[in-house]
Structure formats: structure tokens, C-alpha cells
Amino acid sequence: ELKVEQNPLFLSMQEGKNYTIYCNYSTTSDRLYWYRQDPGKSLESLFVLLSNGAVKQEGRLMASLDTKARLSTLHITAAVHDLSATYFCAAGAEYGNKLVFGAGTILRVKS
């Protein structure tokens, strides 16, 4: 059974600092997703990673995938307050279309 673990679960950062969120998954998956959720809102798709070594960047966020280690990272560069949200990683199940989500990382960027 596919399981997804994120850490840390809570992250308090100073503006301008860098940090990384880690996402481990337990069995084979051919696709890894990162989503952002603001309080009381829906999930916004950030990245889709499909192959080993894939790296995608959007603004201050960069996501990477290592399928051999079953690890994806979301790196935050020079954090700003607007990045405060909950970030989820999700892995696609080997069979079928369902996504298995991590518990989420609550990110708070302090001025």
C-alpha cells in the first residue's frame, strides 16, 4: 500500500531564508504532485513531476524528484510572507487514478 510522509509538518521561517520540505513515499509511483492550500480554500496545483531527476521551478519554489530514493523535495528560496500556506505532496497510486496525500506542511513566514 502506497504511503506518503512529509516533514516537517510545521515550519516557521523568517523572510529571506531558505528551507526544504521533504516528501517520502513507500512504493513505486510514476508521478508526484505538489499542491498549495490557503486556509479554507481549495488546493492549487504547483508542480507535477513525472520522471527521475525531474526538477521544476516557479518563482521562489523548486521541486525535484528522485524515484530511486522515493523522495521529492520542495525548496523555498528567500521566503516571503505570501508563501505562508499549507503544502501537500501527493503520489499517484500505481494502479488507478487516485492520489495518496501526505499530511501537509504548514508554512508560516514571519516578517
Add this chain to the structure above:
Amino acid sequence: NAGVMQNPRHLVRRRGQEARLRCSPMKGHSHVYWYRQLPEEGLKFMVYLQKENIIDESGMPKERFSAEFPKEGPSILRIQQVVRGDSAAYFCASSPTGEETALNIQYFGAGTRLSVL
């Protein structure tokens, strides 16, 4: 192009009542997924439907929960005889048909927050 539409946004029910949650997928999408999010937890898959078919219901509780996606109209998640433990946010997602299906990018609605008193 309107996104995934869910209604109601908030639903309050007393124990024993029925809850009906509606989801209209994005235009052109024929794959619908329901997820449940308990407070301070990640989303848990419940069911995957295509028009008039349930494809995967491995995450659905065995009793009281049902889902449908009729030929016409929105997808419905129905919870009968609700209990306090059903209080959660219920998210619907849809994905497109065609080649993009391989990427399986799921677009989420804003969710229905169910509170059971």
C-alpha cells in the same frame, strides 16, 4: 472556463440526517474524484467516478456513504445518518480526458465543509 464547482460550501446537519454534496467538474472533464480532509490532516481518497460508472471506491466507508455521477448533472456524494465523525471537509476534483489523462492533473474544487451537531 469555470473551475470545479462544489456546493454547498458549508453544510450543517444534525446526527441522523442525510448530507448531499454536489460537484460539477470542469467543462470537458469526465473524471471525478472525492476526497475527505479531517482537521489538520491530508486528504484521503474516497471514490473515483466516470460518467455513470464507479471506477474505484476503495476509500469509501462500507456503510452510509454512496456516490454517483449521472449522465446529466453533477456528481453527488451522499452520507446517510450522519455522525459527528463525518465532520470534515469534502473535496471534489476532476481531471480531463484525452492525452492529458496520463498526467492525471486533478483540479480541485473549494470543498464542502460538513459540520455534524
